[in-house]
Amino acid sequence: MTRVTDLRFLTGHDSETIVLGAEWIAPIPRNHGRGTHPDMVGFRIDIHPVEAAERAATRAVLRAQALPQLHEWITQAIAANETWRLTPHQHYWRLTNGHLTHRDDA
Numbered sequence: 001m002t003r004v005t006d007l008r009f010l011t012g013h014d015s016e017t018i019v020l021g022a023e024w025i026a027p028i029p030r031n032h033g034r035g036t037h038p039d040m041v042g043f044r045i046d047i048h049p050v051e052a053a054e055r056a057a058t059r060a061v062l063r064a065q066a067l068p069q070l071h072e073w074i075t076q077a078i079a080a081n082e083t084w085r086l087t088p089h090q091h092y093w094r095l096t097n098g099h100l101t102h103r104d105d106a
Contacts, residue, residue, distance in 0.1 A: 003078065004043045004045055006040075006042075006045070007044075008047070010049055017094040018094055019047075019050060019058055019061075019066065019094065019095045019100075020062060020066050020070065020092070020093040021045070021091070021093070022044070022045050022073060022074070022092075023043065023090045023091075024088060025041055025088065026041065026086055026088045027041045028086075043077070045070070061100050066093045069093070069102055073091050091104050091105070092105055
């Protein structure tokens, strides 16, 4: 958790099947002094809204499956080579009909 720079509980309309998102904020240098502030480099985790009737079941799946997978993704990212760490990355967990899937998104 020391490398998590932002943890957000999103509100509003649900994001359909996405229940959890993680992003690596890379230290991207930019021209004209517009880069990523060093305090922002790290992981951002987003908990997506879920319909009230589905929250208990979704919470159980998140605890049993998604959170261990999130931990593994972050652990691998911390150990990743410099090329990986210098590039932004996003990873999403989707829950569809009780089935959890996850993958990196560009």
